[in-house]
Amino acid sequence: MFQVVTCGLCRLTLKVMGSVLAASSPNPPPPASGSAAAPGLTVPPGFGMPPVSSIIPPSGADSGQQQEVEPPLPNPGGFEECHRKCKEVFPMQMEGVRLVVNKGLSNHFQVNHTVMLSTLGDSSYRFGATYVGSKQTGPAEFFPVMVGDMDNSGSLNAQVIHQISHRIRSKLAFQTQQHKFVNWQGDAELRGEDFTATVTLGNPDVLVGSGLVVAHYLQSITPALALGGELVYHRRPGEEGSVMSLVGRYTGNNYIATLTLGSAGAHASYYHKANEQLQVGVEFEASSRMQDTSVSFGYQLDVPKANLQFKGSVDSNWIVGATLEKKLLPLPLSLVLSSFLNHRKNKFQCGFGVTIG
Numbered sequence: 001m002f003q004v005v006t007c008g009l010c011r012l013t014l015k016v017m018g019s020v021l022a023a024s025s026p027n028p029p030p031p032a033s034g035s036a037a038a039p040g041l042t043v044p045p046g047f048g049m050p051p052v053s054s055i056i057p058p059s060g061a062d063s064g065q066q067q068e069v070e071p072p073l074p075n076p077g078g079f080e081e082c083h084r085k086c087k088e089v090f091p092m093q094m095e096g097v098r099l100v101v102n103k104g105l106s107n108h109f110q111v112n113h114t115v116m117l118s119t120l121g122d123s124s125y126r127f128g129a130t131y132v133g134s135k136q137t138g139p140a141e142f143f144p145v146m147v148g149d150m151d152n153s154g155s156l157n158a159q160v161i162h163q164i165s166h167r168i169r170s171k172l173a174f175q176t177q178q179h180k181f182v183n184w185q186g187d188a189e190l191r192g193e194d195f196t197a198t199v200t201l202g203n204p205d206v207l208v209g210s211g212l213v214v215a216h217y218l219q220s221i222t223p224a225l226a227l228g229g230e231l232v233y234h235r236r237p238g239e240e241g242s243v244m245s246l247v248g249r250y251t252g253n254n255y256i257a258t259l260t261l262g263s264a265g266a267h268a269s270y271y272h273k274a275n276e277q278l279q280v281g282v283e284f285e286a287s288s289r290m291q292d293t294s295v296s297f298g299y300q301l302d303v304p305k306a307n308l309q310f311k312g313s314v315d316s317n318w319i320v321g322a323t324l325e326k327k328l329l330p331l332p333l334s335l336v337l338s339s340f341l342n343h344r345k346n347k348f349q350c351g352f353g354v355t356i357g
Contacts (some may be wrong), residue, residue, distance in 0.1 A: 012124055073194035076226035079216035082249050082258045086269035089281035090298035091311035091323035094338040094351030102357030108132050112357075120349075126151045156176055167191050179323050185212075194220040210236040225250050230262070248265075264288060275301050318343040331355050 024028045046301070086136045096118035110113040130148035137141045141163075148158035154157040163169050167267045168305040182273065185202035197219065202212035218228030226249045233242040245262025252273075260267040265287040273279050279300045286293045298313035307327040336353035 028128070032196070037253060073220040073225075074190055074223060075194060076218045076228070076249070078189065078196055079198060079218050079228060079230060079247065081132075082218075082247055082260070083267065083269045085256050085281075086258070086271040086281040086283060086298075089271065089279050089300045090283075090296065090313045091321050091338065092338050093321060094323070094336070095349045096351055098336075098351065098353040100353070100355045100357075102355070106132065112149075113320045123151075124151050135163065137166070152175065196355065208237060218247070226251075277304075282346055 004053045005058075019111060055107075060132045078247050096116060096319075098115075098117075099115045101113045102110065103112070108131060112128045112130075114319065115123075116125075116127065119125045122309045127150045128147070131144075131146040132142045133144045137143060144160065144162040146158070148156065150156045154176075156174065158174045160172045161169070162171075167190055169189045169191070171189075173183075173185050173187075174181070175183040183203060185200055187198060189196065189198045195216075198214075198216040200212075200216075202214070204211035215231045216228065218226055220226050228247050230241065230245045230247065232244075234240070243262060243264050245260055245264065246355040247258065247260045249256065249258045254272065256269075256271040258269045265285070267286075268284040270282045271279070272281070280303075281298045283296045283298075284294075285296075294316050296313060296315035298311065301310045301311070309325045309327055310322070312322040319342050322338070324337045326335045327333070334355040336351075336355070338351040338353070339350075340349045341347075
C-alpha cells in the first residue's frame with residue numbers, strides 16, 4: 001500500500017506541476033511566414049521549417065521566361081551603302097576654283113550658289129535649293145526632302161525623297177539637259193527588321209519598249225555578316241540583257257570587309273579605323289568588260305584640335321591624289337586644296353575651293 005499511495009501522490013504532484021508550468025509558460029511564436037511543415041513532421045515551438053522547394057518541373061511558359069532572349073538581327077542598310085564607308089576615305093578630285101555659298105532661309109529651306117572656274121572645261125554657275133519637311137522619323141531624319149540645282153545652261157537635277165511609312169521609302173530623280181528630259185527614275189525601298197529590298201525603274205518607255213530595272217536585296221545572317229544580291233535588267237530596241245552580282249559584307253568592331261562578285265567583274269573593299277584620328281581603306285576592282293584591274297589605297301587623317309582633315313590616295317595606275325580641308329572656326333568658312341598627279345600620262349590637276357555657310 002505504501003508504494004501504491006506514494007505512486008498516486010507522485011502522479012498527482014506531476015499533474016499539478018505540469019498544469020502550473022503550462023499556465024505560466026508563454027505561447028509559442030507563430031512559424032515564420034513562407035515556412036511550412038512537411039506532412040508527418042512536428043515543428044518545435046519557436047522554430048520554423050525552411051521553405052520546401054517544389055519538385056514539379058516548371059511549365060513551358062515559365063522556362064521560356066527564364067531563358068535569355070536573343071537580340072534581333074540589325075537592319076543591314078541599303079545595297080549602295082556596302083562600299084560607301086571605304087569610298088569616303090578617298091579624296092575627291094577637283095580642278096580649278098570653286099566657290100560655294102550656303103544660305104539658310106528657314107528651318108526647312110536652304111539655298112546655295114556654286115561658281116566653278118576651270119581651265120580644262122567650261123566655267124559654270126549653279127543654283128541649288130533644298131527643302132526638308134517636318135515629318136520626323138529619326139533623330140536626324142525629316143521628310144519629305146526635295147533637292148535640286150540648275151546651271152547657267154538650263155540643265156536641271158532634282159530629287160524627291162519621302163518616307164511613306166515606317167518601312168517604305170521612295171525616291172524620284174529627274175535630269176534635264178538644255179530643256180530636254182534625259183533621265184528619270186523611281187525607287188521604292190522596303191526596310192524590314194533584318195533585311196532591305198529595293199526596286200529601281202529607270203527611263204521606262206512603253207511605246208518604244210525600253211527601260212531599266214534594278215533589284216537589290218540585302219539580308220543580315222548574323223549581327224556581323226550580311227549577304228545579298230543585285231539584278232540589273234535593261235532593254236532597248238534591238239538589245240536586251242541582264243547582269244547579276246552577289247555581295248557579302250562583314251562588319252567588325254573597327255573594320256568593314258565587302259566583296260561583290262558578278263558577271264561584270266569583282267569589287268572588294270576593306271575599311272579600317274585605326275583610332276579616332278586615322279582611317280584607312282583599300283579597294284580592288286576588276287572589270288571583265290574593260291579587261292582592267294586596279295588596286296587603290298587611301299587614308300583619312302583628322303586633327304580635331306586644328307580643325308584639319310587630310311585625305312590621300314595612291315593606286316596601281318600611279319595616280320597620286322590628296323586633299324586638305326581647313327575649317328576657320330568660329331567663322332562659317334572652309335578652305336579646300338586638292339591636287340592629283342598621273343605619273344603615266346604626266347598630267348597634273350590642282351584645285352582650290354572655298355565654302356561659306
